[in-house]
Amino acid sequence: MVVLEFKVKGNKTQYAAIDDAIRTGQFVRNKCLRYWMDNKGVGQKDLYRHNTWLRSEFAFVKDLNSHACQASVERAYNSISRFYNNCKKQIPxxxxxxxxxxxxxxxxxxxxxxxxxxxxxxxSFIDKKGIGKLKLKGTWELWRYDQKLIKRVRLVRRADGYYVQFCVKVDIKESLDPSHTNVGLDVGLKEFYTDSKGNTESNPRFYRKGEKRLKFYQRRVSRKKKGSANRKKAINRLGRTHLKISRQREEHAKRLARCVIRSNDLVAYEDLRVKNLVKNHCLAKSINDAGWYQFREWLEYFGQKFGRVTVAVNPAYTSQNCSNCGEVVNKSLSTRTHVCKCGCRLDRDHNAAKNILTRALSTVGHTGTLLNARGDLSSTLFGSDLKGQDESLNRESPSF
Incomplete structure (x- = not known):
């Protein structure tokens, strides 16, 4: 599955119709959630029946395409099933x-x-919402795909306009010649990552660089009268600035991940829990600005696309253990150089990257596949301290 995104061009009436369709989809989803809360033991079929009742009761819901209403029901049920799964797994x-x-x-x-x-x-959208014909602006070659392969079409509203996404059911795998090299990656805040060969990639710090401008636009929002047209314009300008920073971070992670995957047969990285790391309020802003999780997602996506092996290893003691002799050398975060009594002297991140690669190479190949929490296939490598990596159906166009 691949998602192709285009910006759409229309008039103000069409944009208002798109907003109305989005609100209707939100209304159906919220009503289904309320129905589930009020009725114990409700399943997906019951929610579909409730959607049918909503269409007969409310004219504005009936104006929206029936399949679009069903998609809103599915969104509601996905949140319900995810909650049940988390309860069954007894996650903390x-x-x-x-x-x-x-x-x-x-x-x-x-x-x-x-x-x-x-x-x-x-x-053209042919339901009764009145969206009508919209022009597509983009560089994706949509004509290459059979229209029967388009399984979903999303209308997305962002700060800088409206977009349409086509979910196309195609095989996205490509073949590459073996590079006969393996690499381990250690992500950080000083450098974005350091690999096991000693190469580093600088951390761009997009949010830090744009923070001054963000504060300027935030002050403009706070000075405007609530509910006024000028406040709406100021909020939109602030939103566009945030959107620019997020796109910069996404493109940076995508570019680096693609280069790393194409240049190596096996890529090893730490199985970091970023959600837990950002609980450290001293480092939370810098960790979020780095975008480690986005980088990992793109590594796994391109690994699946190009047929490369990606391995997530347990990060425990990768910075403390010596990559030469295996001896534990305790050091704080402020200590940036690894010095061992065996004579090994390396940069802290370089030493960690070599340990990460060593752990990945100690595995015994693929042993099967399993489904992760999002329902995507994940290739799993044997090893007691390794986690499965995703075979994600992520898109090469920005997310919505």
Missing amino acids: GKKGYPKFKKFSRSVEYKTSGWKLSPDTKSI
């Missing part, structure tokens, strides 16, 4: 009880309710 902390959506940004159509033009330069 909050279990993710379903919440009502207050600000939705997308509505999803299935195989009906829309029609693509023969030249794939425009798309």
Whole structure:
């Protein structure tokens, strides 16, 4: 599965119709959640029946395509099933009880309710919401794919405009010649990553660099009168600035991950729990700014696409153990040089990257596949301290 994204061009009436469709999808999802809360033991079929009742009761719901309403029901049930799964697995902390959506940004159509033009330069939405024909702006070659392979179409609202995403069911695998090299990666805050060969990639710190501008636009928002048109404009300008920073971070992670995967047969990295790391309030902003999890997601995506092996290893003691003799050399975060009594003297991150690669190479190949929490296939390597890595169906266009 691959997702191709285009920006759409229309008039103000069409944009208002898109907003109405998004609000309707949000209404259906929230109503289904309320129905589940009020009725014990409700399943997905019962939610579909409740959706049918909503369409008969509310005219504005009936105006939205029936498949789009079903997609909103599926979104509600996905949040419910995820909550049940977390309870069954007895994960620590909050279990993710379903919440009502207050600000939705997308509505999803299935195989009906829309029609693509023969030249794939425009798309028409043919339900009663009045969206009509929208021009597509983008560089993806949509004409290469059979329209029967398009399983979902999403309308997405962002700070800088409206977008349409096509979910195409195609094989995204490509073959590459073996590079006969392996690499271990240690991510950090000083350098974005250091590999087992001693090479480093600088940390761009996009949020830190744009923080001054963000504060400027945030002050402009706070000075405007609540509910005024000028405040809405200031909020939109602030949102566009945030969007630019997030896109910079995403493109940086994508570019690096693609280069690393194409250059190595095996890529090893730490199985970090970023959600737990950001609980350290002294480092939370810098960790989020680095985008380690995005980088890992793209490594796993390109690994699956190009047929490379990606291994997530247990990060425990990768910085403390000596990569030469295996002796434990305790050091604090402020100690940036690893010095061992065996004579090994390396940069701390370089030493950790070599340990990460050693752990990955100590495994005995693939032993099967399993499903991760999101339902994607994950290749799993044998080893007591290794976690499965994703075969994610992520997109090469920005997320919604």
